[in-house]
Amino acid sequence: MASHAAMTLSERADELEERMAQELERIVTKSVLFNLADGKVEMESGPALQKKYPGKYMLMSADPRLPKMPDKPTLIDFFKNRFATTAHLLQSANLARKNGMSEKIVLACLLHDIGVASFIRADHGYWGAQLIEPYVDEEVSWAVRMHQALRFFPDESVGYAYPEAYVKYFGPDYQPEPHIVEEYKRAREHKWYMSARMICVNDLYSFDPNARVELEEFTDIIGRNFRQPKEGLGFDSSPSAHMWRTINWPTRFL
Ligand SMILES: [Fe+2]
Ligand SMILES: [Fe+2]
Numbered sequence: 001m002a003s004h005a006a007m008t009l010s011e012r013a014d015e016l017e018e019r020m021a022q023e024l025e026r027i028v029t030k031s032v033l034f035n036l037a038d039g040k041v042e043m044e045s046g047p048a049l050q051k052k053y054p055g056k057y058m059l060m061s062a063d064p065r066l067p068k069m070p071d072k073p074t075l076i077d078f079f080k081n082r083f084a085t086t087a088h089l090l091q092s093a094n095l096a097r098k099n100g101m102s103e104k105i106v107l108a109c110l111l112h113d114i115g116v117a118s119f120i121r122a123d124h125g126y127w128g129a130q131l132i133e134p135y136v137d138e139e140v141s142w143a144v145r146m147h148q149a150l151r152f153f154p155d156e157s158v159g160y161a162y163p164e165a166y167v168k169y170f171g172p173d174y175q176p177e178p179h180i181v182e183e184y185k186r187a188r189e190h191k192w193y194m195s196a197r198m199i200c201v202n203d204l205y206s207f208d209p210n211a212r213v214e215l216e217e218f219t220d221i222i223g224r225n226f227r228q229p230k231e232g233l234g235f236d237s238s239p240s241a242h243m244w245r246t247i248n249w250p251t252r253f254l
Contacts, residue, residue, distance in 0.1 A: 020065075021053070024059075025064070026056060026058060026059040026060075027050070027053045027057065027059060028065070029059070029251065029253060030251070031043065031251075033120075046058070058253035060252055062248070063249065066081070068081070070232070072235065073244075073248060074233065076219070076222065078233065078248075082248065083114065083117040083118050084117055084118070085117055087213075088113060088117075089112070089117065090110070090213035090217075090218070091208075092109040094213045095109070096108075099201075099202060101202070103224065104137055105202075106221055107218075107225045108140045108195065108199055109198075110218055111128060112128065112143075112147055112199045112203065115128035119131075119243075123148065124148065125144060125149070126145055127243075128145075130243065131243050132144065132226075134227075135226050136225060139192050140195075142190075143195040143199055146187040146190075147196050147200055149176070149187060150184060150196050151163065151166075151200055152166070152176040152180060158194075158197060158201055159201070160201050233248075234247075
C-alpha cells in the first residue's frame with residue numbers, strides 16, 4: 001500500500017470512507033449508480049463485502065449516518081431530512097405566491113426541483129414528477145415534468161427569456177437534444193402549457209441567499225394539495241412508493 005503521503009486525494013477519501021464504514025454495525029454499500037457518479041462502472045459483491053467486514057451483516061434498513069426519519073415520513077420530513085437544499089424551492093414558491101398564482105402552481109413551484117434536491121440532477125423534471133404523481137393533481141405533476149424541457153425555450157408572451165445562468169453553465173453554443181425539442185413542441189400544444197411555463201417564470205436563479213423563506217409558510221398549501229399517505233411516504237402501495245423508500249434508505253443492500 002502507498003504511504004500516506006504518496007496517496008492521492010481520492011485514495012485518501014476512499015481510505016477515510018472505509019475506516020468510517022468499519023465502525024458501523026452493518027455493512028453499508030454503494031449501489032452501481034453511486035459508483036457511476038465516481039466514473040466507475042462497478043459494484044462490490046456480497047462475498048467481497050463480507051470478506052472486507054468479517055462477521056457483519058448487510059444493512060437492510062436506515063443508514064445510521066443519515067438524519068433519522070420517522071416511521072411514517074411525510075413530505076415535510078423529506079424536506080427537512082433528505083433534501084440537500086430547499087432555499088431555491090422555497091423562494092420559487094414564495095415568488096409564485098407573490099405573483100398571485102393558484103395553490104396548484106405554488107405547490108408545483110415548491111416541488112419542481114425535488115428531483116435535484118433529493119435524488120439526481122439528470123432528467124430531474126421527470127424524476128420529480130414521478131415521485132409526486134400519485135399524490136398531487138395531475139396538472140401539478142405534468143407541469144413539474146414539462147418544466148424540464150420548457151426551461152430551455154423562451155416565451156416572450158410572459159417575459160420568459162433563455163436563462164443567462166444556462167449560458168454560464170453550458171456555454172453559448174449549447175443546444176437542447178432532439179428529444180427535449182420534441183417534448184417542448186408537445187408541451188406547447190397542451191392545455192396545461194401555461195402551468196408548466198409558470199414554473200419557469202417563477203424559477204428563481206439569482207435569488208438572494210440571505211432571504212429566508214420558511215417551509216412552515218407552505219404547510220397549509222401542502223396539506224390541502226398533497227395527499228400524504230397515512231402509512232408514510234414510501235410505505236403505501238403507490239407506483240412511486242419505492243422511490244421515496246430508496247431516498248429514505250439509500251444504502252440498503254437490496
Ligand atoms: Fe428545474
Ligand atoms: Fe428550479
